Amino acid sequence: MPVEHAIRATGLTKRYGDFTAVDGIDFTVNRGESFGLLGPNGAGKSTTMRMIAAVASRSAGTMSVAGLDPEKNGPEVRARLGVIPQQDNLDEELSVRENIIMYGRYFGLPRRWLSAKTEELLEFAQLTHKATSRVEDLSGGMKRRLTIARALVNEPEILLLDEPTTGLDPQARHILWDRLFRLRESGTTLVLTTHHMDEAEQLCERLIVVDEGRIMAEGSPAGLIRDHSTREVLELRFGMDRNQEQAQQLTTLLGSPGPASSNDPVSSNGSATAGRDVGFSHVEVLPDRLLVYAGSAESALEQIHAAGLRPMTSLVRRSSLEDVFLRLTGRTLVD
Template structure:
């Protein structure tokens, strides 16, 4: 299954709006996804990511704006759009009473695919998902990671041009998450267009070539993960814990000290449980803090991440 990239966008949305009564879930967002691209929507729960995915998948109508998926308007040509898509919902919706193989074959029948074709296609997809040894097992006997891989394999039965993944690794342990990422990397190599929502910063950095940061239904920033970190954060971050009651006072005391130091200091973020010091050289920032006599209970130097970008843009973390 090799998909070639196209100059026309796989998905194009312009001033897309979705309202539910007085509540605006998606508030005038504009973006494009190139064919063969891995594109992400990053934001906390309730940001409008899943609603946007439902409009792309032609299962929710838009209030206003325009959208094209594979050159088609999903609101006007829903069945044709859905035939070009593979959809991975947040919650697995597998048939627990069928076997692993039967889940793939029965799903393929919804697309009108012949059983003879589906027999060989199921073998191919089970191998891709590393589930060949579970082919005759019932779904209820699978682990969470196996169920997630089966859901992806099933969504590929119609050779979709675009794969939509809504929070694909939620609830998985780290090992299962990395196995799933490996499967998605393989799909990227075939040229399949991947569109995923996530509130996991590492997932977005690992999988997405480009992404939009979404909050309250609006796009806060757009770009590559590295580009967004470079634009909105610093190279390193120093995490300090002094005790929750002391954080605001100590931040005020440290700010002029760090500003005067030649360490590329940008700002201090005060969170309920810790301080985040943004600087090009976080080790030097820690040394300067120690020189003032301040002794944090814990300290950690780490590289800046998309979590820091989101915090800088919105004033809150992705898990808020």
């Protein structure tokens, strides 16, 4: 019986003793979708992934993966999954090719079929020239690609990726993203966790923001930014000691209604200054810098300069999921 959704979880909970790692979350992943779990370390992302992968039991709630309960049909569920763990756990005692073949054998696939499939996957991972090498001779990016190739050996319906590009250099990341795009196009469901915003924006059609085991928000990357942040951000540094007091000043300066609209009833941190093209929302104080949220960061900067304030550095950028997370939780994602 064909199931519309790839994964559906309701009231999903995981407790280790007194500690609640996942606190009653609901989500659905549709077939062929690429779905992200975004959150800081310790938010419960990996635990959720482990419950999907049928290697962790649930404390409460229901879950169906490809129409099956992972707790009851462990091997059957795992046969439909490709799992890419946070750390490459390749088999160092085997060669690159043997790594893929043996992994396929764990699924009980016949050797004859595997030998052809393996060549195909080596090609896909751009590792054909390294087929007989030992794993320890591979670079970090190559190891990651081999881990992904290996997870594809059973032609999984759902691919689980835990922090797929953490620790890779930018070039290796882009090669990897390219491979993942291809998989998405071929109809594989991707579920990935990340704490890299750019990765979530690149790869996920839809994502949930998780913190302390609960879902803080859900939506597409663009939708989340639209709903929870301004279009642009101005990053300012005044020096460690002065950031806090400057924040007060900036809020008053940018937030106060201009002379033209002094009787505008909207409160000081609203969008009352929209008429002056700043679109100011609020200021976040981080230990090393200030973030000014505004529709037009450029105009905000002009206004700050006009008021005679002299930040040590300033940077105008577009709003990202990082800002969404900061807004939702009051904390930064990578500390």
